[in-house]
Amino acid sequence: MKYLITIVGPTAIGKTSLSIALAQHFNCEIVSCDSRQFFKEMSIGTAVPSREEQAAAQHHFIQNKSIFENYTVGDFEREAIESIKELHQNNNYAIMVGGSGLYVDAVLKGMDAFPVIKSEVRAQVKLDFETKGLSFLQEKLKALDLFYYEKIKTENPQTLQNPQRMMRFVEVCIGTGKPYSSFLNQNTRKRDFTSIIIGLEADRAEMYDRINRRVDIMLNEGLVQEAKELYPNKNLNALQTVGYRELFDFFDNNISLEFAIEEIKKNTRRFSKRQMTWFKRTENVTWFDFKTSAKTIADFIENKL
Secondary structure (H helix, E strand, O other): OOEEEEEEOOOOOOHHHHHHHHHHHOOOOEEEOOOOOOEOOOOOOOOOOOHHHHHHOOEEOOOOEOOOOOOOHHHHHHHHHHHHHHHHHHOOEEEEEOOOHHHHHHHHHOOOOOOOOOHHHHHHHHHHHHHHOHHHHHHHHHHHOHHHHHHHHHHOHHHHHOHHHHHHHHHHHHHHOOOHHHHOOOOOOOOOOEEEEEEEEOOHHHHHHHHHHHHHHHHHHOHHHHHHHHHHHOOOHHHOOOOOHHHHHHHOOOOOHHHHHHHHHHHHHHHHHHHHHHHHOOOOEEEEEOOOOHHHHHHHHHHHO
16 A cells, blocks of 8 residues: 655644654655745745755655746646656655645646637637736636636635636636636546645644744845845746745835835735635645644554554
């Protein structure tokens, strides 16, 4: 039997340290599914594991792509499953860790299947975006799939600001004549491994304090300078990320640095809340307080096996 031990939870909860401890305990390797740690140009603002942490356990999908590549969740699903298969050739265990719920689901359950959309439909939607703007696509999705629009607005409002995602939603609605949401959760793919999902949580006050302290650490490590180097490419999809967007606004002289820092903390707290909303709906997660020892969690996993 092959096992994928998956660690989920909000940002700054301690997933990295737990994943390393479990990888050492089970003598296995780690697959990262943090959708922003894939990019080699970003490290401080994405809390990439340190050199010491990466040396403590073999990691995969850490800074292996460029922000200039069009890397989708579907691409990750395909590559991650192949990587996990390879890891399982020599070991019954592998660890997957990350706070990107969509990417976790892609590996554990598979991506939803969508019909091929005619090129002329895609071209028209792209032209609509270029000539009428993002707000047009938002209103279009609202008209064509109100359920999904409200779902995004509530659970992941950042997606509404992502042109590529919005164009995709609208082109599927127009090209199929059906709501985008009607194609979701249709099939769950059978995997060649048994999944054990561990969730880490903390009370809200503790969680927010950890987030605020992490942002302060990032700033001390040089987040402002890292964002400044990335600023010329600020419109790339990979950089539509908390911690960078706010500093780009500062560089544009729209806000002060002090306000940008407070916005980073506030938006990260909001992001962590959305992460918990997502993962609390995920089936078969066993939740532990973030202070629980790695040994206790390892013992739980071994008993479950």
